[in-house]
Amino acid sequence: MNENLPVLIDTHAHLDHSQYDPDREAVIRAALDQGVRYLLSVGCDLASSRANVALAQAHPQLYAAVGIHPHDAREVNETAMAELKQLIGQSSKRLAFRRQIQLAHEVDRPIIVHDRDAHDEVLQILREERAAEVGGVLHCFSGDAAMAQSCLELGFYLSFPGTITYPKNDAAREVLRGIPLDRLLLETDCPYLSPQKFRGKRNQPAYLPETAAMVAEVKGLTVADVARITTLNAHRLFGIGQIDQTAKIAYRIRNSLYLNITNRCTNACTFCAKFKDFTVKGHPLKLEHEPSFEEVIQAVGTNPPVAEVVFCGFGEPLLRLELVKQVAAWLHERGVKVRINSDGQANLVHGRDILPELAGLIDAISVSLNAPDAETYQKICRSKFGQESYQALKDFLRAAPQHIPQVTATAVTLPGIDIDACRQVAKELGVAFREREYNEVG
Numbered sequence: 001m002n003e004n005l006p007v008l009i010d011t012h013a014h015l016d017h018s019q020y021d022p023d024r025e026a027v028i029r030a031a032l033d034q035g036v037r038y039l040l041s042v043g044c045d046l047a048s049s050r051a052n053v054a055l056a057q058a059h060p061q062l063y064a065a066v067g068i069h070p071h072d073a074r075e076v077n078e079t080a081m082a083e084l085k086q087l088i089g090q091s092s093k094r095l096a097f098r099r100q101i102q103l104a105h106e107v108d109r110p111i112i113v114h115d116r117d118a119h120d121e122v123l124q125i126l127r128e129e130r131a132a133e134v135g136g137v138l139h140c141f142s143g144d145a146a147m148a149q150s151c152l153e154l155g156f157y158l159s160f161p162g163t164i165t166y167p168k169n170d171a172a173r174e175v176l177r178g179i180p181l182d183r184l185l186l187e188t189d190c191p192y193l194s195p196q197k198f199r200g201k202r203n204q205p206a207y208l209p210e211t212a213a214m215v216a217e218v219k220g221l222t223v224a225d226v227a228r229i230t231t232l233n234a235h236r237l238f239g240i241g242q243i244d245q246t247a248k249i250a251y252r253i254r255n256s257l258y259l260n261i262t263n264r265c266t267n268a269c270t271f272c273a274k275f276k277d278f279t280v281k282g283h284p285l286k287l288e289h290e291p292s293f294e295e296v297i298q299a300v301g302t303n304p305p306v307a308e309v310v311f312c313g314f315g316e317p318l319l320r321l322e323l324v325k326q327v328a329a330w331l332h333e334r335g336v337k338v339r340i341n342s343d344g345q346a347n348l349v350h351g352r353d354i355l356p357e358l359a360g361l362i363d364a365i366s367v368s369l370n371a372p373d374a375e376t377y378q379k380i381c382r383s384k385f386g387q388e389s390y391q392a393l394k395d396f397l398r399a400a401p402q403h404i405p406q407v408t409a410t411a412v413t414l415p416g417i418d419i420d421a422c423r424q425v426a427k428e429l430g431v432a433f434r435e436r437e438y439n440e441v442g
Contacts, residue, residue: 013040043066116142248285261313343393
């Protein structure tokens with residue numbers, strides 16, 4: 001097992017398949033060598049469900065899922081359902097689907113849904129059987145963006161196999177682009193659906209990094225980011241593996257190191273992810289206490305060199321102005337570029353113009369504009385300073401270029417927000433502008 005590789009989880013494999021009879025142990029070892037630390041091997045009828053439970057009992061890295069595939073729906077009867085229930089403890093396709101969702105309710109387990117060319121019926125049954133209460137995943141997702149949104153609204157995860165690496169599969173990659181990473185899983189569906197690099201060969205879990213690399217490319221992240229996020233997702237849905245949930249002071253996304261120095265904030269934005277989850281790109285950020293200078297430096301020191309260091313957690317970093325200046329000076333002494341993500345209300349907080357104090361310490365600042373007018377801003381950002389907050393934010397942005405080389409106003413693409421109007425406000429203030437995708441934090 002290579003401990004230096006990002007940890008991946010194959011959430012849908014068929015390791016009981018006869019194609020692995022000659023070398024099953026070698027296939028499992030190869031997966032571990034490629035960083036695929038855990039595997040969920042899925043039954044599609046009673047015999048394969050039994051076989052996968054036995055495999056999971058023999059291998060600590062394997063987990064088993066039991067069930068009956070639509071192709072084998074004839075197997076679904078009271079005796080079969082009783083045996084499935086027993087396996088979990090250690091008619092028609094539609095009826096089979098409904099009865100297995102009902103069983104999931106009984107045993108409080110998530111479901112794995114195979115949907116091919118039956119999107120409307122699948123969604124109807126999921127809603128009617130209250131599948132959102134048990135949760136689950138649409139594996140080998142083949143629907144369009146509208147189908148994906150419907151599944152997300154039900155609280156389901158979506159999983160993609162190696163087919164997203166196929167050169168002509170732009171449609172799937174476009175759907176993937178619009179799915180929040182915190183609702184995404186990776187799978188091989190082996191021995192089927194080998195990624196492009198191994199097309200024509202028997203698929204196996206060791207090929208999962210190929211799929212992870214394509215997800216990283218589509219999402220503009222690193223493979224390490226994708227591995228961390230999808231591994232956390234698999235743990236949350238299936239309970240697979242162990243996740244370190246210690247709050248992070250310093251955390252990496254792409255080639256930047258982010259510093260999480262406070263969870264306090266001037267605003268209570270309606271879209272802020274911390275109101276549902278204190279996790280960003282797989283990193284837990286709910287601080288037990290605000291770190292000292294020494295703790296921040298220690299956290300930075302444990303990380304390899306990065307392109308930049310960014311003050312940005314689930315709070316407003318300039319609330320801790322003195323710490324920001326102290327850490328930024330330390331970083332600048334070491335030739336590190338420093339950026340701040342801010343709500344632009346620091347002058348209201350401190351009762352003075354703090355921008356001159358950042359000169360020579362901060363290389364770039366991104367300020368959340370988020371609205372084209374004061375009324376809309378207060379409605380969605382809910383500043384504790386009330387209506388005056390928007391004007392203070394604009395004044396901050398207008399003055400910032402005198403002290404900080406790179407200044408950018410940003411706006412989240414919330415439904416109903418006029419992004420072009422926000423862009424025009426930034427232009428009038430003399431700063432750059434960038435859109436931030438709604439529901440994609442970090």
